[in-house]
């Protein structure tokens with residue numbers, strides 16, 4: 001079998017799908033994308049395609065090494081997202097060719113169901129109570145919300161109290177009947193993270209995500225030394241070589257590699273195993289589409305340390321299309337008691353509505369995240 005063509009489809013709401021075709025009619029789908037930089041990743045996929053056309057798609061490990069090492073420069077969000085989507089599609093081809101889901105090829109399932117969580121509250125942690133009540137009605141009991149709005153490097157007590165009051169309300173209304181992660185979203189400086197975490201400790205959030213920006217990763221161990229709250233990060237780390245340093249330094253209780261940013265299934269299985277060696281949980285980051293989620297679930301079901309899975313149903317970013325809009329086998333993604341069953345169909349386990357993908361790709365938006373500014377006009381972390 002030989003790879004014959006790579007076709008990318010930028011799609012609402014902010015996703016990109018990749019179709020890899022072969023000379024034997026088997027094709028694979030993946031989701032290479034960096035939110036807000038889809039065109040850059042699209043160009044990277046086409047450049048990497050030069051290494052793939054005419055090659056045997058079964059040689060995933062070798063093709064991965066060629067894409068990662070062959071161009072001298074390596075790593076970073078654009079290249080690693082392009083490799084991620086290509087890797088997902090190659091695993092999809094392999095599974096379809098052999099007639100088994102990817103998790104079978106990776107040694108079989110270690111669990112029967114995978115716990116999921118849902119976003120509530122949008123870009124600013126408002127209306128979370130109503131959001132939680134709505135989702136609880138369908139069996140969701142684990143949530144994530146933004147832990148704060150924009151935060152100055154040294155901010156004031158009102159900003160801290162606003163963040164704490166949201167969390168206090170959640171515990172007041174729901175007690176210990178629900179769990180929620182707080183995503184600081186990289187908005188908080190190291191000094192402010194110390195204050196916020198101290199003030200939030202009594203309300204026991206399930207984890208604190210990206211308490212500081214990934215470029216400040218040396219603070220994870222320092223923040224962990226001051227709190228009992230689990231610290232989570234990883235969506236802006238793109239290979240096992242980045243996770244290596246953070247795991248060795250300690251501090252993270254949960255790693256959150258993104259299957260569409262961190263080199264795909266081939267790389268994230270390795271990251272999961274590294275994390276397990278440090279007794280660190282795996283919670284793949286996934287605010288994206290169905291192929292990204294399916295790739296996450298393939299890794300979740302073979303990783304002993306997988307703890308919960310993000311999924312984007314109802315997420316505030318999904319304006320113009322919802323998680324399963326392009327999926328034919330929607331029922332396979334049904335959550336019961338807030339968890340997923342393993343995807344049983346061959347490959348990634350996603351049947352894509354290709355006609356709809358082609359149609360919607362004709363008016364794909366160039367999604368950009370908002371550019372926030374502080375009251376003084378300085379750029380604020382979104």
Ligand SMILES: O=C(O)C(=O)C[C@@H](O)[C@H](O)CO
Nearest residue numbers: 035183185235285286287369
């Ligand atoms: O889902 C998360 O944890 C996020 O922090 C969302 C963020 O990654 C946006 O997708 C960026 O556009």
Ligand SMILES: [Mg+2]
Nearest residue numbers: 183185209235
């Ligand atoms: Mg996040």
